Every structure is written in structure tokens, then in C-alpha cells.
Amino acid sequence: MCGIVGYIGKADATSVLINGLRRLEYRGYDSAGLAILDGDRVLISKSPGKVANLKEQTRLAWSPELCHRVGTGIAHTRWATHGPPTEVNAHPHLDQSEDIALVHNGIIENYRPIRARLEGIGHHFYSETDTEVLAHLIGECDKGDLFQAVCDALHQVKGTFGIAVLSAREPGKIITARRGSPIVIGVGDGETIIASDASAIVAHTQRVVYLDDNDIAIVTADSVEIRDLNNVPVTREIAELGIDAAAAEKGGFGHFMLKEIHEQPESLGNAIRGRLDMDLGSSVLAGMGTSPRDLAELNRVVLVGCGTSLHAGLVGEYAFEDMADVHAEVEQAAEFRYRNPLLGSRDFVIAISQSGETADTLAAVREAKQKGAFVMSLCNVVGSTIARETGRGVYLHAGPEISVASTKAFTSQVAVLLMMALKLGRGRRLSLDEGNRFAKEIEAIPALVGRVILQSARIAELAKEYYQAQHAFFIGRGPMYPVALEGALKLKEISYIHAEGYHAAELKHGPIALLEKGTPIIALACDIPGKDKTLGNIEECRARGARILGIITEGDDEAAEYMDDYIAIPRSNALVSTIPAVVALQLFAYHVANLRGCEIDQPRNLAKSVTVE
Ligand code: F6R
Numbered sequence: 214m215c216g217i218v219g220y221i222g223k224a225d226a227t228s229v230l231i232n233g234l235r236r237l238e239y240r241g242y243d244s245a246g247l248a249i250l251d252g253d254r255v256l257i258s259k260s261p262g263k264v265a266n267l268k269e270q271t272r273l274a275w276s277p278e279l280c281h282r283v284g285t286g287i288a289h290t291r292w293a294t295h296g297p298p299t300e301v302n303a304h305p306h307l308d309q310s311e312d313i314a315l316v317h318n319g320i321i322e323n324y325r326p327i328r329a330r331l332e333g334i335g336h337h338f339y340s341e342t343d344t345e346v347l348a349h350l351i352g353e354c355d356k357g358d359l360f361q362a363v364c365d366a367l368h369q370v371k372g373t374f375g376i377a378v379l380s381a382r383e384p385g386k387i388i389t390a391r392r393g394s395p396i397v398i399g400v401g402d403g404e405t406i407i408a409s410d411a412s413a414i415v416a417h418t419q420r421v422v423y424l425d426d427n428d429i430a431i432v433t434a435d436s437v438e439i440r441d442l443n444n445v446p447v448t449r450e451i452a453e454l455g456i457d458a459a460a461a462e463k464g465g466f467g468h469f470m471l472k473e474i475h476e477q478p479e480s481l482g483n484a485i486r487g488r489l490d491m492d493l494g495s496s497v498l499a500g501m502g503t504s505p506r507d508l509a510e511l512n513r514v515v516l517v518g519c520g521t522s523l524h525a526g527l528v529g530e531y532a533f534e535d536m537a538d539v540h541a542e543v544e545q546a547a548e549f550r551y552r553n554p555l556l557g558s559r560d561f562v563i564a565i566s567q568s569g570e571t572a573d574t575l576a577a578v579r580e581a582k583q584k585g586a587f588v589m590s591l592c593n594v595v596g597s598t599i600a601r602e603t604g605r606g607v608y609l610h611a612g613p614e615i616s617v618a619s620t621k622a623f624t625s626q627v628a629v630l631l632m633m634a635l636k637l638g639r640g641r642r643l644s645l646d647e648g649n650r651f652a653k654e655i656e657a658i659p660a661l662v663g664r665v666i667l668q669s670a671r672i673a674e675l676a677k678e679y680y681q682a683q684h685a686f687f688i689g690r691g692p693m694y695p696v697a698l699e700g701a702l703k704l705k706e707i708s709y710i711h712a713e714g715y716h717a718a719e720l721k722h723g724p725i726a727l728l729e730k731g732t733p734i735i736a737l738a739c740d741i742p743g744k745d746k747t748l749g750n751i752e753e754c755r756a757r758g759a760r761i762l763g764i765i766t767e768g769d770d771e772a773a774e775y776m777d778d779y780i781a782i783p784r785s786n787a788l789v790s791t792i793p794a795v796v797a798l799q800l801f802a803y804h805v806a807n808l809r810g811c812e813i814d815q816p817r818n819l820a821k822s823v824t825v826e
Contacts, residue, residue: 215240215242215289215290215291215292215304215317215318215319215409215824216234216237216240216242216289216290216318216408216409216410216413217287217288217289217316217317217318217375217376217377217396217407217408217409218230218233218234218237218287218288218289218406218407218408218409218413219286219287219288219316219377219379219387219389219406219407219408219432220233220285220286220287220404220405220406220407221284221285221385221386221387221404221405221432221433221434222401222403222404222405222406222434223283223403223404223434224283224404225280225281225282225283226249226282226283226284226285226286227247227249227271227275227279227280227281227282227286228280228281229286229406229417230247230249230286230287230288231247231264231267231268231271231288232416233288233406233408233413233414234247234264234267234288234289234290234413235264236410236412236413236415236416237290237408237409237410237412237413238263238264238290238815239412239469239615239616239617239814239815239821240290240292240410240617240820240821240822242290242291242292242820243261243262243291243292243293243298244259244260244261244262244290244291244293244298244299244300244302244303245259245260245262245263245264245266245267245288245289245290245291245303246258246259246260246267246288246289246291246303246304246305246316247259247267247271247286247287247288247289247305248286248287248288248305248314248316248379249279249282249284249285249286250284250285250286250379250381250384251279251282252381253381253382254311254312254381255307255311255312255313255314255379255380255381256275256279257305257307257314258270258271258274258275259300259301259303259304259305260300260303261298261299261300261303262298264290284384285379285384285385285386285387286379287305287314287315287316287377287378287379287387287407288305288316289303289304289305289316289317291303291304292820294320294343294825295320295324295341295342295343295344296340296341296342297341301339301340302340302341302342304316304317304342304344305348306340306342306344306345306347306348307345307348308348308349308351308352308353308355309335309336309337309349309352309353310352312352312380312381312382313348313351313352313355313359313378313379313380313381313382314348314378314379314380315344315347315348315351315376315377315378316344316376316377317343317344317347317374317375317376318373318374318375318376318394318409318824319372319373319374319375319392319393319394319824319825320343320372320373320825321343321344321346321347321370321371321372321374322370322371322372323370323371323372324343324346324347324370324372327346327350327369327370328346328349331346331349331350331353334353336349336353343372347366347370347374347376350366350369350370351363351366351378353366354366355380355382357382359378359380359382359383359386359388360388360429360431361444363376363378363388363390363429364429364442364443364444367390367392367429367442368442372392372393373392373393373394373572373824373825374390374391374392374393374394375389375390375391375392375393375394375395375396375409376388376389376390376391376396377389377396377407385433385434386431386432386433387405387407387432388429388430388431388432389407389424389429389430389432390424390427390428390429390430390442391424391425391426391427391428392426392427393426393572393575393824394409394570394824395409395410395423395424395570395597395598395824396408396409396423396424396428396430397409397410397411397414397421397422397423397424397596398421398422398423398424398430398432398437399411399414399417399418399420399421400418400420400421400422400437400451401417401418401420402418403434403435404417404434405432405433405434405435405436405437406418407432410822411454411456411594411596412456412613412615414454415454415456415457418454419453419454419455419456420451420452420453420454421451421452421453421454421596422437422439422449422450422451422452423449423452423596423601424439424449425447425449425601426598427441427442428440428441428447428449429441429442452596454595455595456612456613467807468616468803468807468813468814469615469616469814470616470618470620470707470799470803470813470814471803471813472616473614473615473616473620473621474620474621474666474669474796474799474800474803475666475669476611476612476621477620477621477624477659477662477666477796478659478660478662478663478666479659480609480610480611480612480621480624480625481621481624481625481628481658481659481662481792482659483610483611483612483625484609484610484611484625484628484629485628485632485655485656485658485659488632489632489652489655489656490652491649491652491653493639493645493648494639494643494644494645494646494647494648494649494650494651494652495635495636495639495648495652496632496633496635496636496652496655498607498629498632498633498636500589500605500606500607500608501589501605501606501607501633501636502589502604502605503561503587503636503640505640507587508636508637508640508641509640509641510559511539511559511560511561511637511641512539512540512557512559512560513539513540513541513542513559513560513561514529514533514537514539514540514541514542514560514561514563514637515541515542515543515544515549515554515556515560515561515562515563515581515586516529516530516541516542516543516544516562516563516565516630517543517544517545517546517549517562517563517564517565517574517577517578517581518543518545518546518564518565518566518571518574519545519546519547519566519571519573519574519823520619520702521567521618521619521622521623521699521702522565522566522567522571522574522619522622522623522626523543523545523546523565524623524695524696524698524699524702525565525623525626525627525630525695526543526563526565526630527543527694527695527698528627528630528692528695528696528788528791529541529543529563529565529627529630529631529633529634530542530543531691531692531695531788532630532631532633532634532692532788533630533633533634533637535634535788536631536634536635536637536638536643536651536788537634537637537638537640537641537642537643538638538641538642539637539641544577545573546564546571546573546574546576546577547573547826549577549580549581550573550576550577550579550580554580554581554584556581556584556585556586557584557585557586558585558586558587559587560586560587561586561587561588561589562577562578562581562586562587562588562589563589563590563591563606563630563633564577564578564581564588564589564590564591564599564603564606565590565591565626565630566590566591566592566597566599567592567593567594567609567611567614567619567622567626568592568593568594568597568821568822569590569592569593569594569597569598569599569600570594570597570598570599570822570824571599571822571823571824572823572824572825572826573823573826574599575598575599575602576826578590578599578602578603579602582602582603588603588605589603589605589606589607590603590605590606590607591606591607591609591626591629591630592606592608592609593608593609593610593611593614593622593625595608607629607632607633609622609625609626609629610625611625614821615814615821616813616814617706617814617815617816617819617820617821618703618706618707618802618813618816618819620703620796620799623699623795624662624792624795624796627791627792627795628655628658628792631651631655631788631789632655634788635648635651635652635655638651651786654785654786654789655789657785657789658785658789658792658793661782661783661785661789661790661792661793662792662793662796664782664783664793665780665782665783665793665796665797665800666796666800668780668797668800669800669804671780672780672797672800672801672804673800673804673807675762675778675780675801675804676801676804676805676807676808677808678760678778679733679760679762679801679805680708680804680805680808680809682710682731682732682733683710683711684710684711684712684713684727684732684733685701685704685710685711685712685713685732685733685734685735686701686712686713686714686715686720686724686727686728686732686733686734686735686754686759687700687701687704687712687713687714687715687734687735687736687737687798688714688715688716688717688720688734688735688736688737688747688750688751689714689716689717689736689737689747690716690717690718690737690743690746690747691741691742691743691787692741692787692788692791693737693739693741693743693747693787693790693791693794694714694716694717694737695791696737696791696794696795696798697714697715697716697717697735697737698714699714699795699798700712700714700735700737700795700798700801700802701713701714702714703798703799703802704798704801704802704805704806706816706819707802707803707806707811707813707816708802708805708806708809708811709809709811709816709817710805710809717736717737717746717747717750717751718746718750720750720753720754721750721753725753725754725757728754728757728758728759729757729758730758731758731759731760732758732759732760733759733760733762734751734754734759734760734761734762735762735763735764735798735801736750736751736754736761736762736763736764736775736776737764737794738751738763738764738765738772738775738776739764739765739766739769739772739782739787739790739794740765740766740769740772740784741766741787741790742787744772748771748772748775751763751775751776752775755775760777760778761775761776761777761778762776762777762778762779762780762801763775763776763778763779763780764779764780764782764794764797764798765779765780765781765782766781766782766783766784766790767781767782767783767784768781768784769781780797780801782794782797
């Protein structure tokens, strides 16, 4: 979604801001802008579209000296919520005096009455945004102390914000604050960088401070002073980012998505390494914070998440019931938070989120904590809000996922859920032998995935038979049902082919009416329990002229007979094989989208981290 960068220090502010915005491009946006201080005035440059447009526009509008002015600035990439993605609606926004500039992520829910009140006392607004209203409100509150003005204004607003504010009347500082929208501050050597996402900071420093909700900071080139909105000082530790700047580059691949698909043997290795105990036939996940008694008394596991993370949760549901003999259910986070869920202290709530910032998942975490459940998280981004608010859980260690379409985070989520199920299983009903067998299957996952990735060129050839389709159906049973959902999501979001995932048995209850000659059916027909039934469903589709692309188990000649085309994955346990199967579908979606010339890493209308409801 929207991205914020702020800079104060010894380098040329415009270049730092534009480079920072570039690092945030993967999050999805539709316009961009920046503001720098030029003596006693604020200079602004904005543009619809890409950061490259903003760079060019700034170069044309500003003198070379201004474009390389050392000092202070703030910048923003916008994902439109209030008003279309035009230049005038792009951030930064100025207050009435035009001395104060503001960039803002989040939504000010009560901006309409505030705008009406300010208009009543002579304020004039140019944009349709809630952000311009907040800028004017800060200006109205400014009686000579910018920090106090921001505090006073934020006391009057409802909603969410991550903001950075500068003023020509108080150069040498930026005020930044958060509620519900992340802000991280990079502490460099004679320079400080503010960002909504650490990827804009890695090029400068590894030392960062994460703001908590309702924190407000006064940032200079040499200091970061954090208080709460009532002006009471608070202490936040400096943390190490631990992200390699090179990890945020494409490394020779045409797209981040392809790079991230190829990284999976390594990212899965990082998720699994050191977390299996072969002697105990179990997993070592200390971050879950569970005692043997918690496991024995466990009543239910509830998995919450959105999109791809929700699909990982659905695989987890099968794993917890199969391996740990515990009732498990999965709920879309937005539904969970408003449904008044029945929860108690013997219920584990596992929040799954790559970014750790998804608004609905965060709200679900808060609801579950409020109800006294045992809440933990499964996040990729270290130090993210969900990871910090749950305080317990397991990090994926998948490295930065830049492509908007999630790939390596999904497979690591599933791998960690399998390890959680193993741990719970061993605490409840699994024998040492059973635990050991399952642990060995999990240990083999990176190698299995490597074998699927070796087939990328062949899958690219197969994609030529399917890339002109208008519709596609993905079908599967058991743990392959969520894989069908995930395969369909991947294809639709990056290729814009209309794709639906169904339980294999469900097609004949309605969707089969849509099948025509040549309609692609992507069938998860691996040699696991339920395969025979899926093959029967495939026959029903073939009889109606559909073209079948099967994901089958290597050496399964019987299944191959049913398919027009197939991709074979290595044989493994049913739960484990969800991971190589989904990797085959990721490659398929990638190659189809590539043949269609789509903008794979930043699909239209999408954002990497969805911080609005
Ligand atoms: C799809 C995708 C999204 C995310 C969803 C949740 O490829 O990436 O569906 O999975 O927006 O995001 P996180 O996992 O960050 O909570």
C-alpha cells in the first residue's frame, strides 16, 4: 500500500528519497511525491504513476542544485483511497500557510467534519484526500511548536496513521508518528531515515527503531526522541535489521517473483533448519511459548489470515487435525474480527501474515487477545506489528518478499505449520516413530522443491498451450484443495486470467456449466488419499471437452493417462506434497503471465501489504 520515506542528514535529500521510494515500489501504488526544505519554503514535486515519472518531473522542474540539495525531505507513494490517483491528490500535502508538509499512510475516518470545520474558518482545500485535511489541522494547531501541533492534531483524529511532517519554520527536524500503520526509523551516522518499510532503509543502516502505536518522534540528523501523544517520553530499543541490501535486488532474474520462486529451496531451508529434533521425533519451536501442559490441555486451533496466508492456514487445518488430533478451523481475518468469536484460554489462535501488518489480521489478533485466547503469530517481517503484538510465534526467515504475489512466504508458512502440527502431535498422540517419519519428510522439503524448480523451462513450454485462455479452474481434494485455491489466486492476480479454485467434488454442483471445449482444468491429482476420486472428477471434465493439466506424482503412469499435459512432482507424504505442488503452480502462473506480457511484480490494483480494512 502507501509508502513513506523521510530523510534528514548529510546526503542529497531528493536522491535519497527517490531511491527509497524505488525500494517501496513493490508494495503497489499509483502516484508519488516528495517535499524538501529550501530555505524558508517547502518545495513539492508530485506525479501520477511510477517513481521514474516523479524523478523525471522533478529533474525538469527543479534546478540541478535543488535536485542535489543536502538536507531534509519527505516522500510518499500513494495507493488511492480518497480520490483518484491524480497529481493533486498525491502526497505530500501542505497546510494552509504552505509551510508544513505531510505524508500519510492510513485513513483519517473523521476527516469530513474536520474539513467542514476548517472550511468554515477560511481553509481552502485542493485535493479530495483525508491527508490534506490532517495537514491543515496540524497547521491550525501550530502555535510555534511543530511537535505539539502534531500531537494536538492527532488527538482530534480517528482512524489510522503513519505520518512524517516537516515545517519550513522549524528546519532540521521531522516529526513522525504512528497508529495502525508502521513506521521504522533508521539510525545512521549523521543521518536518519524514516520509512514505512525497512526495505527503504537497508541501503543506509542496519540499526533501526520501530515505533509502537501512539508513539511520536522528533527526528534530527543525530537524534531520535520518542514520546507518546501526551508528551511523555518512551524508550524503544534499537534493533538490528538483519536484511541484506542485495536480497532486495533481482539478482539476474527477469522478475522478483521468479527470483523468489527459485529461492525456495533456500528459504524453506532457513524455515526448517535447526527446528527439527530427530531424537525426539518433534520440532523445536521455542517461540510458540507453549508448555507440555498447554499442549495436553489444548482445546482448538484457530488459524486466521487473508489471501495467500489464509490458504496456508487451510493446509495447516488438515495438518493439525491429521497429526495432532486437535480440532482446527480457519477463518478469514476480516470475518473473525467482527463475528464475536467464541474463544478461551485453551484455544490457540495462530495469526498468519507475511508482512505482519495486514489490518484485518492485526485486528483479529487484538480481538483474540481480548478474549483471553493463547495467541501466536507466523510472520516473515521481523519486528512487524503482528509479530510484536502477539509476542509469541515463529518467524519464517524467508528473506524480503518483494513480488506482490506471495510465493516463498506461502511455502515457508506451510512448512512452519507442519512443524507446529508435529510439535502438537508429539505432545498429544503421535508416537516417536510416527513423529520421526514426519520430521524426515519435512526435512526433505527443500530438496523436493529444488526438483520442481528444475522443471521451470518445461513448464514455460507448457504455458504456451494455456496462456490465451480466458478462464481456468483449479481442482483438488484434501490438503490439495487449498493448493487449488492458491494456484488459482496466483494465476488470476498476475496474468489477469479469470481463475477459480474448487474442491474437485464441487465442480459438478454448478461450475461445470461453464466448461467448454478447451477450458483449462488444472487438476491436483498427486498420488495421495483421494486421488481416485479426483481422477473420476477429471473424467467428468474431459467428457465436456476441458483440457486437463495435471499435477501428478513422478512415475504415476495411471494418473498421466488422464491428462492432456502434466507436471510431475516427487513422491512424498500428502501434507508435505502440498509444497512442491504449489511451486509447480507458481511457475505455471509466472510463465503464463510472462507470455501475456503482464507486469508481474506489481499487478494492477494490488498492494503488498494491505493496511486498510
Ligand atoms: C497474494 C498475496 C495476498 C496476501 C494477503 C495477506 O499473492 O500476497 O493475498 O497473502 O494480502 O498478506 P499478509 O500475509 O502480509 O498478511
